[in-house]
Amino acid sequence: MTQSSGSIAVVGAGPSGFYAVDALSRARPDARIDIIDRLPTPFGLARYGVAPDHQGTKGVTRQFDRLLAKPGVRFIGGVALGRDISLPELRNLYDAVMIATGCGRDRRLGIPGEHLDGVMGSMRFVDWFNAHPDAVDLTETIAQARHVAVIGNGNVAIDVARVFAKTAEEMAKSDIDPRAQAAIVAMRLETVSLYGRRGPAEASFTINELNEMGRLARAVALVDAADVANVAAPDSDPTPERLRKQKNIEALRGFSSNVPHAKPVGLAFRFHRAPLTLSGENGRVVGINFAGGSYTPADLVITCIGYDTILPDDLPADKGRVANDEGRVAGLPGVYVVGWARRGPSGTIPTNRADSFAVAERLVTDLAPSSRPGPAGLDALLASRGVATIDTAGWQRIDKAESDAGAREGRPRVKLTSWAALRAAANPA
Ligand code: NAP
Numbered sequence: 001m002t003q004s005s006g007s008i009a010v011v012g013a014g015p016s017g018f019y020a021v022d023a024l025s026r027a028r029p030d031a032r033i034d035i036i037d038r039l040p041t042p043f044g045l046a047r048y049g050v051a052p053d054h055q056g057t058k059g060v061t062r063q064f065d066r067l068l069a070k071p072g073v074r075f076i077g078g079v080a081l082g083r084d085i086s087l088p089e090l091r092n093l094y095d096a097v098m099i100a101t102g103c104g105r106d107r108r109l110g111i112p113g114e115h116l117d118g119v120m121g122s123m124r125f126v127d128w129f130n131a132h133p134d135a136v137d138l139t140e141t142i143a144q145a146r147h148v149a150v151i152g153n154g155n156v157a158i159d160v161a162r163v164f165a166k167t168a169e170e171m172a173k174s175d176i177d178p179r180a181q182a183a184i185v186a187m188r189l190e191t192v193s194l195y196g197r198r199g200p201a202e203a204s205f206t207i208n209e210l211n212e213m214g215r216l217a218r219a220v221a222l223v224d225a226a227d228v229a230n231v232a233a234p235d236s237d238p239t240p241e242r243l244r245k246q247k248n249i250e251a252l253r254g255f256s257s258n259v260p261h262a263k264p265v266g267l268a269f270r271f272h273r274a275p276l277t278l279s280g281e282n283g284r285v286v287g288i289n290f291a292g293g294s295y296t297p298a299d300l301v302i303t304c305i306g307y308d309t310i311l312p313d314d315l316p317a318d319k320g321r322v323a324n325d326e327g328r329v330a331g332l333p334g335v336y337v338v339g340w341a342r343r344g345p346s347g348t349i350p351t352n353r354a355d356s357f358a359v360a361e362r363l364v365t366d367l368a369p370s371s372r373p374g375p376a377g378l379d380a381l382l383a384s385r386g387v388a389t390i391d392t393a394g395w396q397r398i399d400k401a402e403s404d405a406g407a408r409e410g411r412p413r414v415k416l417t418s419w420a421a422l423r424a425a426a427n428p429a
Contacts, residue, residue, distance in 0.1 A: 014044020016339025
């Protein structure tokens with residue numbers, strides 16, 4: 001490996017960061033590439049966002065793991081941009097910097113009552129059941145809930161509703177946090193309702209996810225027949241989008257003939273319900289008032305209405321994303337952005353592959369290798385600051401500990417749930 005082959009820092013070890021590493025390491029096999037993350041573990045949304053019962057989707061991490069075995073590619077966990085190192089410092093150390101930090105917080109409804117106990121954004125709930133080390137324990141919050149309201153008509157809303165609705169048996173092959181699973185099973189759940197502010201044709205569900213809602217053991221999917229009568233995808237839509245909507249409408253129409261109370265939990269899709277205010281009693285949510293005057297009781301409200309980017313250190317903003325021209329960050333030569341930090345929170349994991357590949361190609365075209373210190377400079381700077389990092393071998397030790405714990409229970413893995421446990425597994429004394 002020569003000094004002249006170039007050094008690249010990728011910030012954010014989620015799917016878009018790893019797809020960038022994939023493209024960069026193919027185009028410049030001799031480049032030194034560090035993929036840096038705030039967390040002790042790689043894979044971002046694939047580890048902590050994708051639902052624990054969708055192990056097929058998580059399978060992409062095996063491909064990312066193989067990238068970490070490539071010469072010149074390093075994982076450096078436990079390093080936060082803006083806390084442990086600044087963007088100007090990274091630019092001094094590396095020939096190019098790729099930002100792949102995704103979206104870090106829930107969008108808010110911005111309506112009265114959102115502060116009530118029992119109301120939360122999906123990220124809070126998903127972090128908990130996915131055993132994120134920063135997650136807040138929600139056992140007490142969900143314990144008394146019987147009527148769960150899920151706001152939003154996207155695939156995150158489906159994930160959230162499904163995790164509530166599935167039985168322990170249906171989750172047995174998942175890597176859900178066992179404590180979250182126990183708390184969900186202990187609920188006296190009666191209804192899980194998904195509220196869309198528009199109609200069935202406007203829902204952004206995809207058909208496999210929607211169909212799965214019709215096959216759950218203890219929950220029956222329900223739709224008001226009036227909501228799906230005379231509804232069709234507009235002819236003006238491009239064909240794939242029209243077909244997606246048409247399939248959704250047909251699936252929902254099928255649910256409209258299901259019998260309420262046929263199973264213990266009602267899983268209701270409700271449309272044309274835009275939340276106006278949330279009502280509370282003694283500080284706890286009790287219901288939702290919708291535009292038009294309708295009201296529904298709800299003792300747990302999870303908003304699944306999208307995410308915002310937390311703009312890392314010194315990066316220019318544009319409508320909640322990093323300002324960029326096809327991935328080149330505005331006003332910062334040598335700095336690039338990919339994934340949700342670039343485009344906003346839309347698209348599935350494979351969508352990010354094409355995006356990251358295209359931006360990586362631009363980076364490689366621009367790359368002017370120099371005598372910047374690259375990885376050795378990063379190591380020296382972090383050591384001087386006493387930052388305790390987790391490297392690829394450390395991640396592999398975490399992975400083994402979790403996989404071994406999973407094997408004992410017939411699960412893919414049982415995640416370590418705290419920073420201390422993750423650090424201890426990565427760097428045993
Ligand atoms: P999404 O598909 O954009 O859905 C967001 C939903 O929130 C929309 O129904 C939107 O309604 C609604 N919404 C936004 N603001 C609202 C408000 N103020 N009041 C009421 N409703 C509001 O986003 P997502 O579900 O967060 O998913 C993000 C991306 O990840 C998507 O591309 C999704 O497909 C992907 N994903 C994929 C999977 C999978 O493949 N299994 C799983 C999870 C996520 P409007 O349409 O009216 O704006």
